[in-house]
Structures are given as C-alpha cells and as structure tokens.
Amino acid sequence: MTVVDVAVAETTTEPPEVIRVLPQPQRLLRPGAAKPADVALLVASAVSAISLVWIIYYRLSLLEGALGFWLCSYIAFLVIHGLVVQARDGGRAARDRLAAVITGSAALALLTPLVLVVFFVFVKGFRALLRINFFTDDAALLSADAPRNVGGAKAALLGTLQQVALAVVLSVPLGVLCAVYLHEVRGRATRWVRTVVDAMSGTPSIVAGLFIYSVVVVGPLGWGYSGFAGALALSVLMLPTVTRTSEVVLRLVPGGVREAALALGAPEWRCTTQAVLPTARSGLVTAIILGVARAVGETAPLILTIFGTQYVNTNPFQGAQSALPLYVYQFIRQPSDQLIERAWAGALLLMLVVLVLFVIARVLSRSKPERAALRDARRGERALRRTTVA
C-alpha cells in the first residue's frame, strides 16, 4: 500500500475506510426511560392494590360505590408502588417514581373525560343523526312522541350556518387587521390593545349576549331578535380568538420577508398585504377555523339574541332564528325521550363539526412544520416577485 493508493481512494466516490469501521450508531442512553422491570412493577402494584382494596371493600363491605372503590384502589396503589420501589432502589428513587406516576395519572384524569364525552355523545346521538330527515325537516310540528323519521333540525342548521358565516364576515377582517396593528404597525397603544384583547377573550359569553341584547335587540337599535344579532354576539367572542391566533402567526413570518419587500421599494401597505399576509396564509386560515370552532358551539349568547324558533327562517336580519346549540339546549330539557334523543343528535353533530374543524386546523398548521414553512416561504417569494413587478 502506498501513498498514491490512499489518494486515489479519497478521490473516488467510495466512502473512506474509516467510516465503514465505525460501530453501529449508538443507542441513546435514557436513564429515565421506563424499563420492562419498571413496567412489570407498575402492573404488579396495581393488581395487588386492586385485589387488596376489593377484599376490604366488598368482602368486608365497609364501604359502597364504584367511584370510591377506584379512589381507594388508587391510593393503595400509590402506597404499594412507593414501598416496593423504595425497597428496590431507595427513598429518593421512590419519590421520583411516585411523582412520575402521580403526574401521569393526572394527565390520564385530564383526558379520560374527553374520551368518555366523545363516546357517550356518540352512543346517545348517532341513531337519530343517521336519519336524513334530521337534516331536511324542521321541528315545527314535532310532537313529543314523534318517531325518528319525522322532523329534524333544518331550521337550526340553517340558522347556525348563517350566523357563523355572518360572524366570520364581521370578525375576521377586524381581527386580522387588529393583529396587523399589534405586530406590523405597532402604535403607541399596542400594549394596551393586547391587554384588552386578552380581557375580551376572557369575557363570559353570556355577557357578550347581554351586550348585543341591550344594544341591538332592545336599546338604541331595537331591531328585535334576529340571526344577525346572534352573529354580532358570536363575532364579539370570535374577535379575540382570531386576533390572538393571527398575531402569533404574523410573529412567525420571518423578518426577512418584510425587509426584502421594503428594500425592493414596496410601501408598507403592500409589504403587509402582498408579502406578509400571503406568507402567513395557512396560519391565518387556522386562526379563522379556531375562531369558527369557538363560535359554532356557543349557546349562552344565542339565548338572548336569536330567541329560537322551530320554523325555518331564511332571513337572518328579520325575526327569530334557531341555531344548533340552542336547539340542543331547548330539546334536552323536554320531558320526552324522543326529543331528548334529537338533542343528543344535535350535540353529536356539533361535536363532529368542531372535531373536523380542529383536525383541519391542525393539518394546516402543525402536521409538517418544515414542509409548511418551505411552502410558505415559496409563497412569500412568489408574492414578493408580484409586488416588485406591480
């Protein structure tokens, strides 16, 4: 072997020898990761705790109730698991282990209701929802014992569609413009506007309803109940959601996009409308979807503003309208299983709509951050090119 050989080897496309003799990529050591023995210990502790509590609870019948049983089992499980780990690894490890178990079960406790709610509403509502008449009939002549194939929620669906669409038209331009003020224009009041938007997003929905009631329904305008009044109330609730989400999105637009636009001689408004906003487009759509998801399920403000009716009213500017949440709220309190089932169907539909909106928002904003960023950057580039040509 000579020096020449080595030089040749280096110039060929073959990777040098050194790399080939490197060992396999090392597995990362994760000292905190759960090992099979830990999992076994966890399961064993749980089984022994449940058995023990079962004996005390039911055999000796000291106490009653399923909830209490699981509560006692959980406490027993913590004690047993703590003692076992302490015996194996010592007190510090046991405390760490217990903290992991307790926080993990807190996360479980947080998500269990979500699963239960989705499941429960689905089971209660899907039968009535599968009927086509639920979407094509109104509930005008619905008697308390009407079978599933009579009457539906057409009036409510139509009302919700119109009200939410109107609310989007009212609140989205204002919300995005407000976000532009907060992040692009930045006047003296920026800090205060942000605080007010925060406070606004915490305003109870019923207060928004009362506000529109006292201005639009009665009070200075006095137009009476209408779908439009409902849309106004919903847009009061959507505005902060849209504003804050949009502001976060604008913050993610790289400063280079703005600088490039301005450096090419674009005036500020062109920079915003043709470089910044197009770059942030998918994020802005997410903001709108999240706003819609918030508005579509709101019930409280609608009670005060659209009043509710079982008849189809296609004119949102005149007369009482129905809406899906209101439909659910009114039917669930009827003393009739048939009507209550329809309320569940409405609730299920509402939940499905929110789920779908949410998934769309996620897919748009999060699924593949790199690709989305790339796409957005390209879009921004194209937009910039347009700006400079124009």
Next chain:
Amino acid sequence: MAVADLTDAEPDAGTPGGDQPRAVAARRSLADRVYRGLATAAGISTFVVMGLIGLFLAVQAWPALKVSGWGFLTEQSWTVNDKGDFGVAALLFGTIVIALIALAIAIPIAIGAALYLTEYAPRRVRRPLVSLIDLMAAIPSLVFGLWGLFFLQPQMLGLSQWLANHLGFLPIFQVSGPTENPSTFAASPFIAGTVVALMVLPIATSVIREVFSQAPPVEREGALALGATRFTMIRAVVLPFGRGGMVGGIMLGLGRALGETIAVALIISPLFEIRRGILDTGGASIAGNIAQKYGEASGLSLNALVASGLVLFVVTLAVNLVASFIVSRSRSSAGVEL
C-alpha cells in the same frame, strides 16, 4: 417582542426627543397613512367594544339598580319587585363557590398533567397529548354540560353521599336533607363545579405547560448534573421558575369558571340563598341564572338580569386583568401566549 426586527425601528423614528436615527424615508404616502389609520382603528376598536359592553350593560341595568340601590350587592333574594329588596349576593356567592370548587379539582390535575407533559412523558406521545388537550378546549361547553347532567351526575351521587356521611362534620359537607336518599345530592354546586372544572382544565393546563416548558435548560441540566432526580429537579428549577405563570394560568381558569353558563344552567336547580354546604341540592350562579331566568323575565326583572351580568362582567374583567398582569410580570412569562 421581537428584538431583531428591522421594521420595528421605523415607527419610533418620528417621536420627538431622545436619540433619533437619521430619517431615511420621506413622508409616508397617503396609501400608507390610510393603511396605518385602518389598522390603528381596528386596534382601538377593541377598546371601543369593551367600553360599549360596560356602558350598555350599565344603561340597561340602571332601572333595576335605581330600585334596589346598594342593596343590590347585599340582598340574597332574587324576587324582583318594585320594593327593591332583591340583590345579587347569593348569585355572586354561588358563582364564586362553583368557580372555587372547579379550581380545587382542576388545579392539581392541571399542574400534574402539565408536569407530566413537560417532564415525564415520552417524546413520542407529547405532541399528540398536547393536541388532545387543545381539542378538549375546543369542545363546546354545552356538550360537556350534557355529559355532566346525564353521565357524571349519577356517578357522583355516591361520592357526595360518602363525603356527607364521613366528612359531614365539616361545614361545607353538611346537608339539610336525609343522607340515605341520593336525590338529596343531585343538582348541587359540587356537581356543577365538577363539570365546570372540565372546562377550566384544558386552558389552565396549556398555559401552565407552556410556562413549565420554558424553564431554562441550563438550570435543568445543572440540577440533574448535580445529582438531582427528575422530581428534585422539578422542585428546584421548574416549579420556582413557573410560579408566576402557574398563578396566571389558574386565574385565567378562574375567569372562565366564573363565566361558565350552560353547564351550570343545565345542572343546578335555582336557589337564592347563601349556604355553607356544597353537596346540597340547589344553588345559583350569575351566568347560569341569566340563562335560566331569561325566558320568563320582562321589564324590571330583565333589567335586574342585565345588572347581574354587569356585576359578572366587572368581576371577570378584574380577574382577567390581574391574571394577565401577573403572567406578564413573572419571570417565566416571556413569549407565553395566554
């Protein structure tokens, strides 16, 4: 605030006094001034909306407030009449009690879940879990209310019974009815508060999680390198760092809990009286009461409902402002979205 944002420098250039960078641009064009004016108007409009809310609630509430005077804040009865011996005291008390029950349930779970998500959860499940929590925040409160009424309430009667039987010596667990009968415990503030907790949880958890995740890695690693277990690291670094954000997140949850309407209206049966026991049937909250009483209200009683809404507005506004103040002042808050 973004620091390295060159466009930022420009708006300040026009302000008098202090060191001024050389003005590069000529006067803004008309189009730009229109653009700035529009955006500023949109920003200011949020003030206007909030101001109008307060103003018009006050206008509509005035007839009722005039009749009842200051007694509106101290009277418990909600029988609205010309004599003016009605007031919001029991309602406000009930609102706060329900919100506190909700927080008592939600705080430990929210902090635990936030810690799990930032510290203990395997990397792979972290993002899906966060998505699920955001989804939970998006589910309409009406759906949670229905679930609470039809599913949770029957499950909780046994727990209420047990609390009354074994901890009944504590004033808050005392009941007036017979404890053998489960219906003594239905429609109570305790159950309403539990359902409201479900609505507080997602927002509180996501704020607290955000704060925890910003604990400086250097301090975390320092603690771990000195031999801390994860738990001792959490106690030494994460919790002290996140204290302000935790308080802020909880206050934000409190604001939500105070204003929760439909869940409370569905579950609780109205009772206008200040009581210590939380397990007993009956109670009221301002928001729930408006939803329940609105249909049958007219004239003065409607004004009274608006007046109670005004009280709710003021209380939640105060809570939310204090929350955002605390969050913005805490060390951990930089860059946290509420």
